[in-house]
Structures are given as structure tokens and as C-alpha cells.
Amino acid sequence: MKGRLDEQTIALRAAREFADGSVVNLGYGMPGLCANAIPEGRTIFFQSENGMLGYGSLAGDAEKDYEMINASDQPVTPLNGMCFFDSAASFDMIRGGHIDIVVLGAYQVSEKGDLANWGRPGRPATGMGGGMDLAAGAKKVIVTMLHTTKTGEPRIVKNCTYPLTARRCVSAIVTDLAFIEVTGEGLVLKEIAPGWTVPEVQSLTEAKLMPADDLKEIEL
Amino acid sequence: MVLDKVFKSCDEAVKDIFDGATVMVGGFGSFGGLPINLITALSRQGAKDLTIIANMGGVGFELSKRIKPGGYQDLGILFERGQVKKFIGSVPALGGMPPDSPLEKLYNEGKVELEIIPQGTLAERIRCGAGGLGGFYTTVGVGTVVEKGKEKKVMNGKEYILETPLTADFALIKAHKADTLGNLVYRKTARCFNPIMATAAGTTIVEVDELVKVGQLDPEVVVTPHVYVHRIVEVRG
Numbered sequence: 381m382k383g384r385l386d387e388q389t390i391a392l393r394a395a396r397e398f399a400d401g402s403v404v405n406l407g408y409g410m411p412g413l414c415a416n417a418i419p420e421g422r423t424i425f426f427q428s429e430n431g432m433l434g435y436g437s438l439a440g441d442a443e444k445d446y447e448m449i450n451a452s453d454q455p456v457t458p459l460n461g462m463c464f465f466d467s468a469a470s471f472d473m474i475r476g477g478h479i480d481i482v483v484l485g486a487y488q489v490s491e492k493g494d495l496a497n498w499g500r501p502g503r504p505a506t507g508m509g510g511g512m513d514l515a516a517g518a519k520k521v522i523v524t525m526l527h528t529t530k531t532g533e534p535r536i537v538k539n540c541t542y543p544l545t546a547r548r549c550v551s552a553i554v555t556d557l558a559f560i561e562v563t564g565e566g567l568v569l570k571e572i573a574p575g576w577t578v579p580e581v582q583s584l585t586e587a588k589l590m591p592a593d594d595l596k597e598i599e600l
Numbered sequence: 601m602v603l604d605k606v607f608k609s610c611d612e613a614v615k616d617i618f619d620g621a622t623v624m625v626g627g628f629g630s631f632g633g634l635p636i637n638l639i640t641a642l643s644r645q646g647a648k649d650l651t652i653i654a655n656m657g658g659v660g661f662e663l664s665k666r667i668k669p670g671g672y673q674d675l676g677i678l679f680e681r682g683q684v685k686k687f688i689g690s691v692p693a694l695g696g697m698p699p700d701s702p703l704e705k706l707y708n709e710g711k712v713e714l715e716i717i718p719q720g721t722l723a724e725r726i727r728c729g730a731g732g733l734g735g736f737y738t739t740v741g742v743g744t745v746v747e748k749g750k751e752k753k754v755m756n757g758k759e760y761i762l763e764t765p766l767t768a769d770f771a772l773i774k775a776h777k778a779d780t781l782g783n784l785v786y787r788k789t790a791r792c793f794n795p796i797m798a799t800a801a802g803t804t805i806v807e808v809d810e811l812v813k814v815g816q817l818d819p820e821v822v823v824t825p826h827v828y829v830h831r832i833v834e835v836r837g
Contacts, residue, residue, distance in 0.1 A: 513719060
């Protein structure tokens with residue numbers, strides 16, 4: 381059956397990139413699902429820009445504490461070894477290169493890895509939050525997003541037309557159709573959703589995709 | 601130094617916030633660390649033409665009902681009541697929400713000014729203001745709208761932009777406990793912007809869950825030293 385991956389599955393695929401012992405920050409929205417998608421047997425230290433390192437999964441209704449929330453205002457659970465700090469210390473950690481991976485949502489990613497994830501037409505009062513700091517400071521930026529907009533427009537483009545978050549910062553893109561690596565030579569299509577062909581995915585992508593020699597179906 | 605810092609009510613503690621004042625408001629978003637009792641006292645007090653420095657602009661009571669049954673108050677109340685001239689922060693309005701927050705409606709009507717800055721840059725500008733520094737160079741925002749009008753400099757082959765300090769006339773802060781001198785400790789992620797804003801204002805006003813006697817806070821765990829704190833109100837939950 382030819383379907384598109386759901387958000388939980390996209391998060392699962394992104395979380396497979398977390399090496400054992402990584403410090404990982406999860407952006408607003410879909411990336412937050414990665415907290416509940418850690419591969420079996422790996423220890424991941426989740427950092428949240430409001431000042432927390434080493435939290436657990438998203439909290440169930442019975443255990444919600446609104447003084448223990450991630451940066452998406454969602455209550456999370458405690459873990460042994462966790463710690464709290466203020467916003468200035470948190471962004472020292474972020475800008476100073478102490479975050480291994482950040483997973484961010486996006487409106488658009490360009491073929492060079494430029495990221496646009498905070499502003500869009502008609503909404504001049506929205507803000508970038510910690511996205512610019514994270515995109516500039518994390519060692520690796522992974523984007524999770526839907527491959528196209530609600531009206532079917534490609535989000536993976538030659539040049540971003542939405543306001544930029546940072547230039548040339550994205551390393552990998554996980555969508556409901558593909559896993560793509562951003563390289564110096566361009567966008568490499570590494571994995572593809574079950575049942576989809578390369579021309580079909582390319583037709584929904586403005587930027588040129590280069591199929592990898594070992595191109596395979598997305599595996600979880 | 602003021603020795604008598606304990607106020608009986610939030611209304612009394614915010615009484616002299618004047619029209620045109622710059623006010624930092626601690627917290628992060630709508631929950632966890634927002635000094636909501638001081639915010640609602642300021643809304644009753646009615647000071648106008650305020651410049652508000654905060655991470656987020658608030659959702660507002662009407663819009664909040666779509667997120668949480670019964671709704672909640674946040675910084676949106678100051679915009680609803682037309683008390684704010686300018687907002688400086690990293691998320692004036694949430695892109696994931698309908699464009700109906702009090703701040704976003706006012707902005708779209710041309711009734712409030714905005715300065716939108718990256719969250720870490722906001723934190724660091726406040727820290728510079730608190731520490732008497734003239735500013736700092738950062739790579740955050742290079743190649744984006746954030747660099748507009750700012751000095752740029754290349755150091756070690758990297759492009760940086762100059763960011764300048766932020767201070768305020770007043771800071772409204774939420775802490776977990778204070779002693780009567782004003783030493784503060786926080787609870788979990790309710791710490792966030794509170795400790796840095798507490799250090800950057802002429803008058804720092806704090807609401808706490810619990811007020812204790814001097815000597816009852818472990819000096820090893822005090823986060824905000826009392827020298828920064830001018831007014832304390834205990835608000836028992």
C-alpha cells in the first residue's frame with residue numbers, strides 16, 4: 381500500500397539518528413514526538429532551551445507538572461541525573477556547541493541546507509524563539525516536516541522564499557516521503573517511503589534529488 | 601539597601617509602575633515561571649505605554665480556551681487592556697495558533713511596536729545589561745532579518761553581528777521561595793528567564809510560593825542573591 385508516513389513514524393526515523401549518549405534538543409511541534417521514540421538501549425540526554433537537561437518522555441495526564449515543561453509548553457517526566465538552569469546558561473550550552481543534534485520543524489529547506497522555520501506570509505508577529513540560536517549552534521540540524529504544503533507545494537526548494545532561520549545549517553531532512561542528506565554536492569535521497577518511486581518523490585520536490593547508490597525503503 | 605522588602609499584596613508591590621515604564625516579565629511561555637499574580641495586578645493598576653520585555657507575548661484568555669478547558673490568563677491581558685506600546689521578545693505570537701492573540705491583533709492594527717529577537721540573544725542582551733557590559737558579538741541571526749541595521753564583524757573567518765544590552769525600570773519575577781532578605785530559589789523549569797531578568801532592572805519585584813526566615817535557605821543553592829531583589833510578595837497557591 382502506498383501511503384505517507386505519519387508524524388510519529390517521521391519522529392521514529394529521526395530518532396534513529398541519535399547516537400548513544402547524544403545531547404539532543406527537540407524543536408516546537410513534531411520534533412517533540414522524538415522524546416517518546418528513542419531506539420531501544422540508547423541513552424539520550426534531551427536538552428530544552430527553557431533550562432533543562434536530561435528529561436524523560438512526555439508526561440501522561442496523571443503526572444503533569446506545569447513547572448516541568450519542554451520548550452513546547454508540554455509537561456515532561458523527570459529522570460535521575462537531570463538538572464535545571466536559567467535561559468542564559470541554556471543558550472551558552474546551545475551557542476557554544478554543546479548540543480549534538482537539534483531536530484527542528486520547517487516551512488522550507490533549500491538545496492544548500494538553508495532553513496526557514498519561523499515566519500510566513502501574513503503572520504508578521506510570529507517569532508523565531510530559540511530556532512536561530514539552535515540552528516547556528518548545534519553540531520547537527522535534522523529537520524522533520526511534511527514533504528509538501530497543504531496545497532501540495534514543495535517545501536524542499538532551490539531557494540527559500542520564507543524568512544531564513546540560518547544559512548547552510550541543515551544536515552538531514554526527514555519527511556513523510558523520504559530521508560534526505562544535505563551534502564556539499566546537493567541533496568542525496570537515501571531512503572524513500574514504501575511504495576513510492578524516485579520520479580514520484582522528485583515531482584513533489586523543487587530542488588534536485590540525487591538518489592543514493594544504496595537507496596532503500598525507509599526502515600524503522 | 602532596602603531592608604524592608606516584604607509587601608502584603610501584588611497590587612501594593614506594583615503600585616508605582618509608571619506610564620511609559622520598561623518592564624521585564626519573567627517566565628517562558630504561558631506556564632511555568634510566569635509571575636501571573638504580578639501581571640494581573642499590573643493590569644488592574646492600569647499603567648499605559650509600557651515597553652514589555654519577555655520571551656513570549658502570551659496567548660490571551662479567549663484564545664487559551666482552545667488549548668485548555670476553562671482557559672488561563674497570561675501576559676496577553678496587558679495587551680487586551682491596551683497597556684503596551686512596545687514588545688521585545690522572541691515569540692510575540694505563536695505560529696501554530698490562530699492569529700487571534702491580543703498582541704497579534706494589536707500588531708496587525710498597527711497599535712503596538714515589535715522587536716523580535718532570537719531567544720538566546722534576548723537572554724544574553726539582558727545578561728549584558730545586568731552586568732554592565734556594552735554588548736556582544738554573535739553568529740546567531742547572520743544572513744537573516746535579525747542582522748538588519750546591526751554592525752557586522754568578521755573574526756577568525758566567521759561573520760558576527762553586534763547585539764546591545766537590555767535593562768528595565770522594573771522586573772516582575774516568579775520564584776519558588778524567598779527569604780525575607782530576598783535570596784531566591786526556583787522550581788524546575790519555572791527558573792527559565794527569571795534569574796537573569798531579576799538582575800537587570802532598577803526595581804525587581806518577586807512573587808513567591810513561600811517566604812521563609814533568613815537562614816532557612818541553604819546558601820549553596822541560592823540562585824538569585826538578595827542584592828538584586830527589592831520587593832517580595834508571598835502568594836500561597
